[in-house]
Amino acid sequence: xxxxxxxxxxxxxxxxxxxxxxxxxxxxxxxxxxxxxxxxxxxxxxxxxxxxxxxxxxxxxxxxxxxxxxxxxxxxxxxxxxxxxxxxxxxxxxxxxxxxxxxxxxxxxxxxxxxxxxxxxxxxxxxxxxxxxxxxxxxxxxxxxxxxxxxxxxxxxxxxxxxxxxxxxxxxxxxxxxxxxxxxxxxxxxxxxxxxxxxxxxxxxxxxxxxxxxxxxxxxxxxxxxxxxxxxxxxxxxx
Amino acid sequence: xxxxxxxxxxxxxxxxxxxxxxxxxxxxxxxxxxxxxxxxxxxxxxxxxxxxxxxxxxxxxxxxxxxxxxxxxxxxxxxxxxxxxxxxxxxxxxxxxxxxxxxxxxxxxxxxxxxxxxxxxxxxxxxxxxxxxxxxxxxxxxxxxxxxxxxxxxxxxxxxxxxxxxxxxxxxxxxxxxxxxxxxxxxxxxxxxxxxxxxxxxxxxxxxxxxxxxxxxxxxxxxxxxxxxxxxxxxxxxxxxxxxxxx
Numbered sequence: 001x002x003x004x005x006x007x008x009x010x011x012x013x014x015x016x017x018x019x020x021x022x023x024x025x026x027x028x029x030x031x032x033x034x035x036x037x038x039x040x041x042x043x044x045x046x047x048x049x050x051x052x053x054x055x056x057x058x059x060x061x062x063x064x065x066x067x068x069x070x071x072x073x074x075x076x077x078x079x080x081x082x083x084x085x086x087x088x089x090x091x092x093x094x095x096x097x098x099x100x101x102x103x104x105x106x107x108x109x110x111x112x113x114x115x116x117x118x119x120x121x122x123x124x125x126x127x128x129x130x131x132x133x134x135x136x137x138x139x140x141x142x143x144x145x146x147x148x149x150x151x152x153x154x155x156x157x158x159x160x161x162x163x164x165x166x167x168x169x170x171x172x173x174x175x176x177x178x179x180x181x182x183x184x185x186x187x188x189x190x191x192x193x194x195x196x197x198x199x200x201x202x203x204x205x206x207x208x209x210x211x212x213x214x215x216x217x218x219x220x221x222x223x224x225x226x227x228x229x230x231x232x233x234x235x236x237x238x239x
Numbered sequence: 240x241x242x243x244x245x246x247x248x249x250x251x252x253x254x255x256x257x258x259x260x261x262x263x264x265x266x267x268x269x270x271x272x273x274x275x276x277x278x279x280x281x282x283x284x285x286x287x288x289x290x291x292x293x294x295x296x297x298x299x300x301x302x303x304x305x306x307x308x309x310x311x312x313x314x315x316x317x318x319x320x321x322x323x324x325x326x327x328x329x330x331x332x333x334x335x336x337x338x339x340x341x342x343x344x345x346x347x348x349x350x351x352x353x354x355x356x357x358x359x360x361x362x363x364x365x366x367x368x369x370x371x372x373x374x375x376x377x378x379x380x381x382x383x384x385x386x387x388x389x390x391x392x393x394x395x396x397x398x399x400x401x402x403x404x405x406x407x408x409x410x411x412x413x414x415x416x417x418x419x420x421x422x423x424x425x426x427x428x429x430x431x432x433x434x435x436x437x438x439x440x441x442x443x444x445x446x447x448x449x450x451x452x453x454x455x456x457x458x459x460x461x462x463x464x465x466x467x468x469x470x471x472x473x474x475x476x477x478x479x480x481x482x483x484x485x486x
Contacts, residue, residue, distance in 0.1 A: 003269075021466055021467075021470060022466045023398050023466045023469075028389070028393075029421070031418075031419050033398070033399050034390070034397070034398040034399065035393065035395045035396065035397050035398075036395060036396045036398075036466055036469060037394075037395050037396075038394070038395065038396065038440070038441060038443070039470060039473050039474075039477075040443070040471060040477075041394070041395075065412055124389070124392045124393050125392070125393065125394075126381055127393065128392075128394060128395055129396070130394035
């Protein structure tokens with residue numbers, strides 16, 4: 001896994017147990033029974049991560065059969081041939097508002113369960129299967145509500161960190177070349193970005209649009225230094 | 240106890256057959272019936288000697304049948320002992336320390352057999368209880384019938400509590416069993432104890448995804464079985480999973 005990917009598998013495993021290790025009331029033949037899947041039937045998480053570069057949030061359970069990818073708006077549902085939900089992929093989280101993303105995904109997941117409930121046969125096996133699907137959906141909703149804000153805030157933190165690094169590089173570049181700048185380019189506008197001098201212009205207007213893609217840059221005017229003439233004495237006498 | 244008595248009876252018969260076979264072999268070499276020649280009519284003796292080979296074959300056949308039956312009974316006996324021990328282990332680990340009286344609980348292992356025309360049925364193969372002497376469960380649950388059958392059918396743990404059995408109004412319990420668990424009244428009446436709280440956990444074949452049977456823990460008083468307890472029982476079952484195999 002590369003550095004731009006945030007692994008949230010461990011958090012998801014803890015959440016999974018909250019959803020699958022409890023009895024839940026299910027109506028079977030008009031009577032409520034508390035049921036719970038066996039430990040060995042609890043789905044295992046294959047992947048749960050957020051990729052900063054591609055801006056894709058993905059949770060996938062372990063699967064054995066071939067899977068189908070169903071695109072719906074900015075969400076892709078990963079399903080097995082029998083319609084059982086295997087995972088979810090959300091694109092462009094950062095470009096959308098977090099609340100909007102979670103609301104829309106949760107609404108879509110609710111719709112998935114409603115559709116499954118409508119299409120369900122009355123037999124006991126189907127009811128049991130639907131109960132597991134419901135648990136999966138509730139787990140995904142929980143993860144989306146809780147984990148997406150976390151990974152997005154981690155992205156902000158990482159931006160802060162990279163800005164700090166770039167600033168340090170730019171400062172080092174300035175220290176290196178300042179003597180030369182004061183000697184040769186007095187009165188000019190200098191742009192320092194990406195750890196080196198990018199451009200030297202006559203006016204601020206010419207310099208302001210250079211290297212806009214960086215998180216940090218210096219634009220400054222090289223002020224000509226005036227020579228101070230006089231005599232040094234000790235102690236200094238007040239006038 | 241009953242089983243071991245049956246097995247010992249078979250052993251006696253087996254010994255008699257072995258003795259008879261040895262006697263016949265001795266008679267064949269000597270061409271006369273030793274010891275009996277003087278007691279039995281000579282005509283009958285001759286007849287027996289003429290048909291000795293047939294008697295020999297019949298005895299051999301009888302010996303093989305008894306050998307097979309004994310082996311099968313021993314196998315069942317050993318399996319029953321193992322299942323009873325598993326039930327005892329579950330009882331000792333998870334029921335013994337409950338605040339509710341121990342004698343109200345019962346742990347039973349049901350195995351699915353596929354000989355019925357109406358699909359598989361579940362029959363008790365192991366049991367543990369501390370209340371009086373153990374009774375064999377005569378009721379065989381069909382898939383989807385009773386809490387046991389339901390758990391087997393859906394492949395998930397089922398927890399359900401119904402109203403306690405009231406001696407003054409026993410019909411209510413049987414009505415509830417029929418309405419809730421789809422267990423017919425005549426079957427419900429055959430139950431040894433009238434439990435009201437049930438926890439049924441399906442068991443799968445070792446290394447497979449097929450259901451093998453169900454372990455049922457029931458209580459004659461209302462009791463809440465927690466999901467944590469269910470998971471712990473599953474852990475115990477997984478330790479014994481190598482015993483849940485095809486016979």
